[in-house]
Amino acid sequence: MTATIAPNAALPQQLSIGRMTVSPPVVLAPMAGVTTAPYRTLCRRFGAEQAFDDPTPTPGDERTAPGGLYVNQMITARALIEGHKKMLHASEFAEGETPRSIQLYGTDPYWIGEAVKKLVGEGRVDHIDMNLGCPVPKVTRHGGGSALPWRHNLLRDIVRAMVANAEDVPVTLKFRIGIDDDHITMLDTGRIAEDEGAAAVALHARTAEQAYSGTARWDAIGELKSHVTSIPVLGNGDIWEASDAIAMMQYTGCDGVVVGRGCLGRPWLFRELSEGLTGRPISPAPSLHEVVAIMLEHLDLLSAWLGDDRGVRDFRKHTSWYLKGFPVGPAMRHELGQLANRQQLIDLLERFADEPFPPEAARLTRGHSHGPKRVVLPHGWLADRDDPTPPGAASAAYTSGG
Numbered sequence: 361m362t363a364t365i366a367p368n369a370a371l372p373q374q375l376s377i378g379r380m381t382v383s384p385p386v387v388l389a390p391m392a393g394v395t396t397a398p399y400r401t402l403c404r405r406f407g408a409e410q411a412f413d414d415p416t417p418t419p420g421d422e423r424t425a426p427g428g429l430y431v432n433q434m435i436t437a438r439a440l441i442e443g444h445k446k447m448l449h450a451s452e453f454a455e456g457e458t459p460r461s462i463q464l465y466g467t468d469p470y471w472i473g474e475a476v477k478k479l480v481g482e483g484r485v486d487h488i489d490m491n492l493g494c495p496v497p498k499v500t501r502h503g504g505g506s507a508l509p510w511r512h513n514l515l516r517d518i519v520r521a522m523v524a525n526a527e528d529v530p531v532t533l534k535f536r537i538g539i540d541d542d543h544i545t546m547l548d549t550g551r552i553a554e555d556e557g558a559a560a561v562a563l564h565a566r567t568a569e570q571a572y573s574g575t576a577r578w579d580a581i582g583e584l585k586s587h588v589t590s591i592p593v594l595g596n597g598d599i600w601e602a603s604d605a606i607a608m609m610q611y612t613g614c615d616g617v618v619v620g621r622g623c624l625g626r627p628w629l630f631r632e633l634s635e636g637l638t639g640r641p642i643s644p645a646p647s648l649h650e651v652v653a654i655m656l657e658h659l660d661l662l663s664a665w666l667g668d669d670r671g672v673r674d675f676r677k678h679t680s681w682y683l684k685g686f687p688v689g690p691a692m693r694h695e696l697g698q699l700a701n702r703q704q705l706i707d708l709l710e711r712f713a714d715e716p717f718p719p720e721a722a723r724l725t726r727g728h729s730h731g732p733k734r735v736v737l738p739h740g741w742l743a744d745r746d747d748p749t750p751p752g753a754a755s756a757a758y759t760s761g762g
Contacts, residue, residue, distance in 0.1 A: 371609050371637055375592055375616040378530025378559035379423050380459055380487060384637040385616030386428035386605070386630065387562070387594060388623065389534075390463040390489065391727075393433065393674075397454040398661035400430040402654070403623060404457075407630030423486075425459050428630055434491050437466035437475035451484070454665075459486035463534070464522075465494070467504045467514070468750040473521030480529050488526060490518070492535035492549065495568040497736040503751035506536045506568035507737050509545035513748035516552050523557040530559035534596070534618070537580050539735050540569035543742065546580060550588040562594035562618045571731025572621070582612035594618050600723045601629075602636025609637075624726035625681025627654065645717035648686055652709045655682050659702060672699055685721020686712075 374383035388403055407427030439447040453460045462485050466472040479485045494505030509515050522531045533553050538544035546563055553561045563584050565576040576597025585593040595608045596618035605617045623629045628646060635642050663671030679696040699705055738751050
């Protein structure tokens, strides 16, 4: 894939997803254990620093998403209905958070439909996404995530159940190119989304077999965009900087971008995306001392959300992402990985002298990098594509992501 970035090229300034206006057209990808309320709060704060000027959104208006749309992590539909404590807490939003966006996982139209009905009926969400892209074995072995689109009639029943129970809340689908290069599903999935009333689709431009390896195949986004013409098509994969988002939209014609691993430890990426996509100068990345201040803010948000002990333990995984590219050293990284309390974090971070953010650090891989790897599927899953029967174990599978 090659793309030429024309400095004055016109790009969409906003994106309509059902009744919602997202401006600029940027979406935070749901990531299990990462896109909790505290991290969404940080990302939203940076994105909203350069929110669109016209039209000006009304504060608290769920129909507008200034600075981007920030999606909660994946929630298992049946576990939500059965009242699993972990799922209930994971599905919550920060006070005053709007619009409230969440992703569901499941393989049974009944349970997914009931979950949508519950979320909408209780007035808890303004947007619902469906996970059709997760490649991890604990999801695909039950026919969920990136395995599900292969069973296109089952997928149609699921999307139909979601839309029927969503009232005026927009439903979207996020999926991959296919299981592997011999089992491509993206065009069928896009057509089903259009037929059944979904408000938008997003394509992670890798197969499930690729997982998170190699280079995202942006050509596939362009191909999907040429086939899905009545609803927005968003692109996902290898967006590390604002220039990547601009290049993807120019190269593929997609209507917006979805950002996942590129923002790990870099919530300010959403400020850069807002600036770049609206033609404004890109702000300098924060210096090390500014990154330290953001880390402490993140920890405080997590502690308020989860309690001091759980907040510190949850924050450990973020430390290596924040400090990626800085000359921290393995001993310091190990200490941060064993973090016990806020004061210890302060003491450790005070050892750092200030220095500029390393330019090359923006493109260093964060998060998952495994693959390619054979996709684990239920027995006989590929044999009958037309079978609409939900896999028996999948609706009861209790998982928090992938």
